[in-house]
């Protein structure tokens with residue numbers, strides 16, 4: 001594979017970041033702090049458009065684009081546009097979900113691309129969804145887009161989760177002869193690097209920026225599209241990646257979303273109403289800094305993704321991989337107890353002062 005394409009992805013994002021700053025000023029596309037958003041100053045919400053540009057430009061120069069890639073770019077452009085409207089005008093839940101469904105439909109119906117096979121999840125043979133797979137694919141796309149949006153709550157976390165998912169998928173694809181997925185996953189991971197540098201304020205030449213909902217939904221869409229291409233026998237040209245491996249690659253965002261939706265419903269709240277009860281907020285309340293939280297959650301995501309890779313390559317039975325994933329989820333849930341205890345001790349110590 002040519003080294004040029006990853007460089008194009010990197011430079012594409014970096015140049016787009018420069019171009020987007022005046023656009024953000026003109027459109028007043030900034031994230032301003034409030035009760036729920038506790039960052040410093042107004043931060044431009046331009047990361048998503050820039051990363052989309054980096055990936056799109058590198059895909060376009062890579063070769064003649066396959067139909068699926070073209071449809072993905074159309075769907076992603078729609079999602080980025082809707083996300084920008086949301087970042088600017090704070091769209092209603094219903095309007096945003098309608099936008100997500102329309103963007104998902106481009107991929108599903110345009111390319112007849114949907115998840116119809118879940119693998120031998122229960123140990124009784126392959127679980128075939130038939131046309132029910134279309135509904136499942138909508139759920140998976142919506143789940144991924146919203147999960148990556150929800151995890152985007154501290155500096156670097158969305159970028160790190162995205163890079164871990166893309167690069168691990170790239171490695172699994174390479175090991176299994178899925179050349180197209182390998183290339184696109186690598187390019188997507190590279191397109192995120194300049195964003196990460198700015199988001200973490202590691203670049204002296206660039207101002208701090210956020211992804212915005214445009215970017216978080218784009219990252220979720222890109223991941224679920226690549227996972228569908230690489231796990232469904234109708235689409236993957238080479239050896240298959242087992243569908244259950246997908247769960248390991250998106251583990252932390254999906255676990256956070258499932259947990260918070262259950263918790264909100266248990267507390268009689270609307271599962272789509274925002275709050276500060278995501279996993280990263282628990283770490284902050286327990287006294288960890290934003291950087292420590294980033295390192296801890298990225299390490300967890302990396303371990304889970306690597307473990308998924310190992311299970312896939314060892315051809316572990318899919319039902320066993322699912323059981324192990326549910327086991328990992330119970331371990332994940334246990335950390336809330338520890339974090340609550342730490343937060344309580346911290347606030348008691350502060351009261352005593």
Ligand SMILES: CC(=O)N[C@H]1[C@@H](OP(=O)(O)OP(=O)(O)OC/C=C(\C)CC/C=C(\C)CC/C=C(/C)CC/C=C(\C)CC/C=C(/C)CC/C=C(/C)CC/C=C(/C)CC/C=C(/C)CC/C=C(\C)CC/C=C(\C)CCC=C(C)C)O[C@H](CO)[C@@H](O)[C@@H]1O
Pocket residue numbers: 036092093096115118119121136139140141142143144146149150151152153154213224227228231243244245246247250254255257258261271272273274275276277278326329
């Ligand atoms: C609202 C909110 O939280 N806000 C945040 C956010 O604030 P921000 O300001 O950015 O945003 P807003 O507040 O403006 O909010 C915007 C959002 C909205 C308004 C909409 C919110 C919408 C929702 C919450 C609903 C989400 C919609 C759904 C449809 C999700 C429901 C689905 C599920 C829970 C089930 C999971 C479904 C799956 C299909 C799982 C697979 C997922 C994948 C991605 C992989 C797909 C790939 C494949 C190839 C298929 C995989 C094959 C398999 C083998 C999987 C098999 C799966 C099953 C059999 C299903 C059963 C599932 C399992 C066994 C696994 C279960 C998982 C676990 C146990 C973990 O951000 C702020 C900052 O943080 C924050 O403050 C604010 O609160």
Ligand SMILES: O=c1ccn([C@@H]2O[C@H](COP(=O)(O)O)[C@@H](O)[C@H]2O)c(=O)[nH]1
Pocket residue numbers: 031036037038039149152153154155156157199209210211212213
């Ligand atoms: O890199 C980031 C991303 C987000 N935050 C904080 O989280 C909220 C939620 O982001 P949305 O734009 O609503 O999706 C954001 O307002 C910031 O307060 C962050 O600090 N760093």
Ligand SMILES: [Mg+2]
Pocket residue numbers: 149150152212213216
């Ligand atoms: Mg968001």
